[in-house]
Amino acid sequence: MQPGVSVAQLARENNINDNLLFNWRRFYQQGLLAARTDAPVMLPVTLAAESGPGQPHPPSVQSDDAPCCELVLPAGTLRISGKLTPELLQMLIREMQGSSR
Incomplete structure (x- = not known):
C-alpha cells in the first residue's frame, strides 16, 4: 500500500469488505501470507x-x-x-x- 492511503477507502474502491482487507493486511504483516x-x-x-x-x-x-x-x-x-x-x-x-x- 502507498503511504497515506486509507485501508477502508482502498477496500471500497475495489469492492472488498473493509474487515477482510484489514485481516489480510494484518496476516501479511505477521508473515502468515506467502507470495503466490x-x-x-x-x-x-x-x-x-x-x-x-x-x-x-x-x-x-x-x-x-x-x-x-x-x-x-x-x-x-x-x-x-x-x-x-x-x-x-x-x-x-x-x-x-x-x-x-
Whole structure:
C-alpha cells in the first residue's frame, strides 16, 4: 500500500469488505501470507462416480500404491487415477485455476 492511503477507502474502491482487507493486511504483516507462485503444483488425481442415497459404493479396484488425485469440490468429489501424466495434471490445474477467476 502507498503511504497515506486509507485501508477502508482502498477496500471500497475495489469492492472488498473493509474487515477482510484489514485481516489480510494484518496476516501479511505477521508473515502468515506467502507470495503466490505461478509454478504448477503436481497433484495425484482419481475419478469416481458419486453414489446417490441408498446406492452401494462401487468396489475399489486400485491398489494402495496406485497414483491418484482427489479434489473435494462443493458439488462433489473428483478422483483421477491411472496413468497420471504431467500434461494431464497441468491441464487439470489450469482448468481449476480458470474456474476460480
